[in-house]
Amino acid sequence: MSNDKRPTTLHDVAARAGVSIATVSKFINRQQRFSAGVEARVLEAVEALAYRRNPAAHSMVTGRTGTLGLAVLDIGNPHFASMVKGANRVALALGYSLMVVDLEECAGAELQQLQALASRVDGLAVSARVPGPAMQWLVQQSRPIVWFGRFEEPGCACVRTDGRVAGRLLGTHLLERGFRRVLYAGYAASRWSEDRAEGLAAVLSEAGVPLQRCESSTPSLDGGRLATDAWFQSALRPDAVVGYNDMIAIGFMRELQRRGVHVPDEVGVAGFDNVPLCGLLEPELTSVDVRGGQQGESVIRELHGLITRERVPSVVVIEPQLVERRSTARG
Structure with missing residues (x-):
């Protein structure tokens, strides 16, 4: 006789919490906030039943991948490595995975790399130093983008030091x-x-x-x-x-x-x-x-805010020391 247990479903969580399946789905997918009591009951049910969200199903329902993209110029440069660590720290805390692309300074294939990355993520964090063709393509996209470094295109979000x-x-x-x-x-x-x-x-x-x-x-x-x-x-x-x-x-x-x-x-x-x-x-x-680490953290927070529509594009300036x-x- 098999000991395999049936995976916990939204129905199971909803039944234990005493709420509707729609309420559970909206709360888990960050689509709506509820009263403190309702949220506490849902969280208790999720933890007690060890519910794990199905990434493929989540993507089909919400149109989101749960992944953010970060394109850096040279991962071998410790400055960008520090930025990646800061970005990953905040991405994990917000429930995202982070996909990093190394554009390898002056490699000449930046546009193709960014196009491939954009198709796999909910939003992009990109260096403002990318070459002109790649920059022009990115600006035309409707996907949320936050630039790191000085970027003066109206209506765009960026995080930079002066x-x-x-x-x-x-x-x-x-x-x-x-x-x-x-x-x-x-x-x-x-x-x-x-x-x-x-x-x-x-x-x-x-x-x-x-x-x-x-x-x-x-x-x-x-x-x-x-x-x-x-x-x-x-x-x-x-x-x-x-x-x-x-x-x-x-x-x-x-x-x-x-x-x-x-x-x-x-x-x-x-x-x-x-x-x-x-x-x-x-x-x-x-x-x-x-x-660099603080820039990475801030870039992901701003990107998450654009994705959830909790923030509008803005310029964040971090003071150098x-x-x-x-x-x-x-x-």
């Missing part, structure tokens, strides 16, 4: 530490790079300090390493270098050290993102924390 504020924080810090010849190793493919450079240049200009600039080929350790040629070829070598992100700054710093330049006595180095690796270097890297370390400690 790159100009971040740049000003770092510029003020460098001036206070006595640096007067600053080089910015940027990444031209990113709009965020220009924001950071503008904030940095503005605060330096107020002190009569010009900002020197060079470009990294990629926003990576290798990009930073190759960008050091600009420092060695400068007629008046900068006494501080700022990378568009921490990976560029770290690559730049390690190559300077390999070629016999002392950090920070001969040149200070700093970056943006405050990835965990910053605190493990010698010297530890000064960085502006753009709150300077984290001073020994790479800019002179004397």
Whole structure:
């Protein structure tokens, strides 16, 4: 004789709770709120009977998959890894699973990847740095989308930090530490790079300090390493270098050290993102924390609000924070 038990159904839950099947369905699927007493009885019945929602049936009834999509530019970059962890934490708490796509910086297949992802999820969280064709396609979709990073399309939702504020924080810090010849190793493919450079240049200009600039080929350790040629070829070598992100700054710093330049006595180095690796270097890297984990959490909350229609598209700005370390400690 089989010991297999029949799966618990909505009818079973409704009978135990003393409510209708429709009430149970609407409550479980977050379609309607009820009195505290009714909700308590439904929750008690769900737990006592070990009811588990059938994902396929739920999708057929509600038109929802219970899955959210997150498209990041490079999962190998610790900043985006932190964002994924924050997003996944909130998605699980809200009852969603998270599907992550790595767009792999400059891979050229972003549109196809995003189209495939969009067909499998209830909503998308996407970097505002995706190329033009992919961005245009996404804007035309009716599916809920939240962008992370500065995005100025009217009526769209985004979560970001203010790159100009971040740049000003770092510029003020460098001036206070006595640096007067600053080089910015940027990444031209990113709009965020220009924001950071503008904030940095503005605060330096107020002190009569010009900002020197060079470009990294990629926003990576290798990009930073190759960008050091600009420092060695400068007629008046900068006494501080700022990378568009921490990976560029770290690559730049390690190559300077390999070629016999002392950090920070001969040149200070700093970056943006405050990835965990910053605190493990010698010297530890000064960085502006753009709150990657918090961005990930906020993006999912905003996306859930759009899906449930509890929120309208809005712009959420998360304040950056300077984290001073020994790479800019002179004397």
